[in-house]
Amino acid sequence: MERTLLLIKPDGLQRGLAGRILTRFEEKGLKLIGLKLMMLSPELAAKHYAPHVERPFYPGLVKYMTSAPILAAVLEAPRVIDTMRTLMGATFGWKAEPGTIRGDFSNSTAYNLVHGSDSPENAEREIALFFNADELHSADRSIDTWLVSEDDQ
Ligand code: IDP
Ligand code: MG
Helix, strand or coil, rough: EEEEEEEEEEHHHCCHHHHHHHHHHHHHEEEEEEEEECCHHHHHHHCCCHHHHCCHHHHHHHHHHHHCCEEEEHHHHCCCCHHHHHHHHHCCCCCCCCCHHHHCCCCCCCCCEEEEEECCHHHHHHHHHHHHHHHHCCCCCHHHHHHHHHHHH
């Protein structure tokens, strides 16, 4: 079983798309095990985006991400990191495939609505930045037996 960090970025909340974005992941069968509405501090943004610190878009990215509330979430499922990034679509909204969150709702380079961890190492690092262990609740659900087969374990 794998976990990943989802951020619904400021544009997602400002545009009233948070519910629809979460619904896509829920409908796919990904289990929501943590959820938090918050302002991203410049300090936490710097830690989260440390791998991008040398990129030309970094200052604008931190400004955007700290400009209005975000929703942080942790999702759990087999192969969830890949699944979530597939549902999100390519980085640039104008390039992302229709049917993906970014492809359907973003036409921007930077304002692309969602963040999803891109590897197990980054997922572990990012989840620990945003959530304490006691804020995650991975309870069994009766529906899980219809979402995860023996082949998925
Ligand atoms: P990802 O979100 O698809 O993983 P990353 O390359 O990790 O994409 O970039 C992090 C975020 O930085 C993107 O989601 C986007 O908001 C922003 N970003 C990436 N590349 C550019 C760029 O060339 N110009 C402006 N912003 C960018
Ligand atoms: Mg990334």
